[in-house]
Amino acid sequence: MQLPVFDDVIAAHERIAPWIHRTPVLTSETFDQLSGAQLFFKCENFQKAGAFKxxxxxxxxxxxxxxxxxxxxxxxxxxxxxxxxxxxxxxxxxxxxxxxxxxxxxxxxxxxxxxxxxxxxxxxxxxxxxxxxxxxxxxxxxxxVHPYNDPRVIAGQATCSREFMTQTEELDAVIAPIGGGGMLSGCCLTLSTIAPQVKIYGAEPRQADDAARSLHAGRLITDDAPQTVADGLKVPMKELTWQFVRQYVADILTVDEQAIIDAMKLVWQRMKIVIEPSCAVPVAAILANPSLFAGQRIGVIITGGNVDLDRLPWLNQEG
CATH class of the missing domain: 3.40.50.1100 (Rossmann fold)
Structure with missing residues (x-):
């Protein structure tokens, strides 16, 4: 399979336009104060089917x-x-x-x-x-149609960051969760073409940190069945997504399970939006690394909002 190019992203955006939402970008004074940065949340939890996918x-x-x-x-x-x-x-x-x-x-x-x-x-x-x-x-x-190791899928996911860049100005960095790497690869494809000055970060659960270990080792490492509350991030990267990540991603930050749960709950409380645990991982990573992002304009991709309301992670901690 060949890697998609930016012309594929433009074609994908035209093809899917009648069937998707142009999702909003939200801000939060609370999270700006907590992080010391200006955060811009690209809310794919409002996307058709409830997710960027x-x-x-x-x-x-x-x-x-x-x-x-x-x-x-x-x-x-x-x-x-x-x-x-x-x-x-x-x-x-x-x-x-x-x-x-x-x-x-x-x-x-x-x-x-x-x-x-x-x-x-x-x-x-x-x-x-x-x-x-x-x-x-x-x-x-x-x-x-592979969930992420498919040129058509990566080109489609790249339309999110293309859209994002028309809704914000002068971002210093973009951060997104990473499991298989489809969204992050899409960010790499778009930003390396139209905004190469913007740094790209991934965020990953510490209990499913194969992408972080891969980036730091310089070779693809895969885990078969990691356990994490961020159910959307349990899968490993594949050949296509790894090529984008190893070339363009500045770093992949990892966070523990409690930080993910706390960040998810805080977003629900303060921003009044429904996000799933996977989306909370980059938020937790920003809060855990204030010196890395302080004073900067950071784009945060909120990837989805499909949550089992009877099994919210903080409910399991009560009693």
Whole structure:
């Protein structure tokens, strides 16, 4: 597979425009005071299907040739890519088949089914996902839309940072969570082309820190089944995303589980918006590294808001 280029991003933005939201950028005096920086939150929790992944999924689905439509699309995902691909497939009236770990949040499973997707459950590990998917692909013949290691998906995700740069001025840095690296790769693709002076940071749970270890070691390191409250960040990078990350990312900052939960709860309390644990990771990373960001204008990508309201992480700590 070839790496996408910026012309692919422009084409993707035109292709998906009728099917996605231009999401807002919010600010917060509270978080500016806590961080010592000016923070600008790109709120993809208000995106179609509740997550940025609607961008890449929609680009892939609406880029299919007419002869590919009958078999539909298929993927493996812990949640947001699954429901986003189901959303996009529904808009084009084609089948969508998804392998999901049985531990995925019920809210995300319900959303997949609500958009018309078929779920095949598996054990919660990367190897189990890929094995179950191989059988699904053989049975259906559907077009495989990888959650992040796909040029169409990366180009679609890159439209978020392209949009972001038209909504803000003179950012010093952008930070986004990283699991497989689709969003961060999209940031790399866009910013290296139109704003190369902007530093790019990733943020990752310390209990699922394979991307940070990869960047610091200079080689791709993968974990099979890490455990973290940030369920969207459990997957490892692949070849395409690793190429972007190793070339363009300044650093990947890690935070512990309590910091993630605290940051998530604080965003809910002070900004009055629903974000999922994965989105809280960059917020926690900024608060944990004040000297790195102090006095700067920082773009923070809030990647999604699909939360199981019956299993909020701070509720598990009560009593």
């Amino acid at each position: 609607a961008r890449g999924a929609t680009n892939a689905v609406f880029g299919l040739r007419p002869d590919q439509r009958a078999a539909g699309v298929a993927t493996h995902s812990s949640g947001n890519h699954a429901l986003s691909l189901s959303y996009a497939a529904g808009r084009r009236s084609i089948p969508c088949h998804v392998v999901m770990p049985h531990t995925a949040p019920q809210a995300k499973k319900d959303a997949v089914r609500g958009y018309g997707g078929e779920i095949i459950e598996c054990e919660p590990s990367t190897s189990a996902r890929e094995a179950a998917f191989t059988e699904l692909e053989r049975r259906t013949g559907a077009d495989f």
